[in-house]
Amino acid sequence: MCHSQDRTPSEVGRDLVQWFLENQRDLPWRRDYSPYGVWVSEIMLQQTQVAAVVPYYLRWMKRFPDVPSLAAATEDEVLLYWEGLGYYSRARNLLKAARLVMERFGGRVPDTEADLRVLPGVGPYTASAILSLAYNRDVPVVDGNVERVAARLLDLDVSAKSPEGRREVLRAATQWLVPGKARFYNQALMELGAVICTPAHPKCLACPVAARCLALRHGTVENRPVRSPRPRWEELRVAIGVLRENGKIYIQKRPEGGLFAGLWEFPGGKALEAETPRVALVREMEEELGVRVKIVDKIGVVRHAYTRFRVTLHAYRCVPDPPGQIVRPRACAAWKWVRPSELDLFAFPAANRRLIQALRKAADAGS
DNA sequence: CATTCGTGGTG
DNA sequence: TCACCAAGAAT
Structure with a gap:
């Protein structure tokens, strides 16, 4: 009954999880998935590549190993540890948020969407990332990787940033999610985007879900996701x-x-x-x-x-x-x-x- | 909803 | 050298 052309979408998630567990990169924040470590890494990873983040993360966690140590720091020192990473409001917000976590949540990183969103610097993506990676809650994440992977798997012919594209990506990411395995499923989607389903020259031959990629089937991989032209500098x-x-x-x-x-x-x-x-x-x-x-x-x-x-x-x-x-x-x-x-x-x-x-x-x- | 906010890697 | 852009959030 299970012919390969007609699998249920959740099998995409299962294949991704298996691929991730066998092929994931060894990254410091994947050691124990502590809520604080996940939080810090997710803030650092906003619009920033993994290779750039790793040394900053290690140095940061050594100096600010938990919420109390961060909350007690000065802004100047926090910025010094962030120097060179860019988007410095991330560091200032992280400090403000750590102090808020001390005051309002007794030093414990929140585990609900509403409480997380109170923290400055925590938006829709980061809240979902903390819920799923740290607490393994069954929520999907949508970042640039997920947008690209979904746009290709679905052969989405509208921008993933458009209202319609957004809906489709979220719908797919939700549908593929493997209940009870959100921590690995979400990272699998992002890891695939970072390592295999890259913006340029994707390695489709090594892709665990290539058989069900509509863009690959239609020869439109290089044109997905559809991009809007960028202004000159x-x-x-x-x-x-x-x-x-x-x-x-x-x-x-x-x-x-x-x-x-x-x-x-x-x-x-x-x-x-x-x-x-x-x-x-x-x-x-x-x-x-x-x-x-x-x-x-x-x-x-x-x-x-x-x-x-x-x-x-x-x-x-x-x-x-x-x-x-x-x-x-x-x-x-x-x-x-x-x-x-x-x-x-x-x-x-x-x-x-x-x-x-x-x-x-x-x-x-x-x- | 469009703009602003950095930096370094990469082909 | 140059063009693109990476695990987004705030306004």
Whole structure:
């Protein structure tokens, strides 16, 4: 009765679970599926690849092994442990959420959808991920992997992000779910998307459910899921200054909300059209700090690509001219003069951190 | 509902 | 070098 063309959909789930149990990657958060560990890993994995997350996760869990240790930490230290991972509001929200878990849930990670969704940074995906991976509740998850895998298995001809596509993906993910095995089923779907059913050049020959993939049957795998065109990025020139006086360097903390919220940075800003970076820096220092500066020399150029723009960072050493001016920064949460060695105690955006490395390399070679 | 929020890997 | 984009959430 069970001819292979006409299996019930739940067998897709069963095949996926079996494949996962035999082929899963050895990842640190799969050791014991503790709710806190699952939570931390899921936040780190948002829009971030597994390979990038692993070292951060290990370091994080060593320093903040449980909810109480995280809740007791300062935001600056939390951001330092997040430095380089991007989307820094994730770290700030995780800290706020840990404190909320202490106050409201006695330090225990919630096990209901409603309670989880109270936590900042926990949306529909993460709530379902914690419920299914940590507590093995029978709820499906829908992330980018699940969207892609489902869009191909179903040969979905509308965007998985559209209302209709969303419904279809959720319906399929729910239908395939193997009761009692959501922890492995959900990870199987995501693992398949990450390892086999990849965006480009999927390895269909190694796919455990290729026999029931409609896109493969119809030759439309490369066109699923259907994508909307992406906007082009903007080119940006930024001048940045390492301002030094009495052996100390000026740094400032970015305000709440917006780009790099809560991180520290060197002062500077965008160069206007037809403005050289040097002129821009002198102008920005005057505007931002109320300080007239003299540029000593150029440290170097750092290229950096963000999602929406590409930045060429022109970095200069500079000093107050005349010396001894009072710094009056505008529009920053805090500011400090620090010794060069202290720069490691503050979280900087990646491009700033690379500038610090260049600074030290020059200092080592020069003097 | 569209935009904003980073970074590094990869072909 | 370049284009794409990865276990989303907040606004």
